[in-house]
Amino acid sequence: MKIQFFNKLGRTGRIYLSLVMILGVLLAVSGILVPGTLKPSHLLEVARQSVPLGITSLGQTFVILSGGIDLSVGEIITFTNIVGTDLMRGKNEVALPVILFLLFTGTLLGAISGLVIASTNMPPLVMTFGMASIVKGSYLLYSSGTPKGSVSPILRTMGAGRLGAIPISLLLFCLTFGIVLYISKRTIWGRSVFYLGNNPRAALYSGVPVRSRLVFAYAISGLMASMAGLILSGYIGIANFNIGGDAYNMNSVAAAVIGGNTFNGQGGLVGTALGALIVTVLTSLMTSLGIGQAGKSIMQGLVITMMVALYTSQSDIWQRMKQVARPERRDEHHASV
Secondary structure, eight states, X not given: OHHHHHHHHHHHHHHHHHHHHHHHHHHHHHHHHSTTTTSHHHHHHHHHHHHHHHHHHXXXXXXXXXXXXXXXXXXXXXXXXXXXXXXXXXXXTTHHHHHHHHHHHHHHHHHHHHHHHHHHOOOHHHHHHHXXXXXXXXXXXXXXXXOOOBOOHHHHHHHHOEETTEEHHHHHHHHHHHHHHHHHHHSHHHHHHHHHHHOHXXXXXXXXXXXXXXXXXXXXXXXXXXXXHHHHHHHHOBOOTTSSTHHHHHHHHHHHHHTTOOTTSOOOHHHHHHHHHHHHHHHHHHHHTTOOHHHHHHHHHHHHHHHHHHHHHHHHHHXXXXXXXXXXHHHHHHHHO
């Protein structure tokens, strides 16, 4: 009966159940090794910490599902912080125009990457790495190597404020997640991204405008990275060259992959959100235990490798379990006769 239950869940259901179990185990281990980490206040803080990564990973998921990867998200986050704090200079009057400008810029940078990839068949790894270098050079040139300025009080509230006990940034993530999930499930533009990763040639022959859909996927990634940069900027309040960078490139890919997303169009955003939580809880646990950055990188690499291996071999495993379940059903049928 247990095997039949898991078979009925399907690939997505099994992955989500596995992720919830992994998250539960991590929280239990954290509660045992670091007393006090299971208090509601600490759990809400961990959830708040996962917001920028979660938002970035939502955009990264669109790219991964289309068969690509975006290595520019970390630098777009930093660009948003450096330019945004300098333009705001702590003033509410300019907050909205600056926020809209930065969101537009992030979307444009992502769209340019997608357009070049779609038009030239350049490998996404190469194109987005090049875009990351361009963006980094741009904000270094803009700031003359010295970050300056501060965010407006409004953005500060969005990044660090609370509505009662609930972080406002967490509410913003829930709103963003709902909108992006709707786009991925209920719109032609969102659903077609899955087709690109699964079989680009078949998608083209079936009438899917591959070029515009690729541009759309990377534009969403750039938009989400810029949004994450705004929330991070609101939390720390000042300009900082180390706010984004390679850490968010790696962690956003890790969250998407841990969440069950593959480069052939299989996966979903719910898994990504759970993956971002798992990455954040694991990082927080290792920090509490005094594990350095080297140990964190090793552990993260091991987790990604194991999860990919699990998802890759999952279909074979479940096929064997189904074969085991069939004789059980036949036996039940004969017994009833």
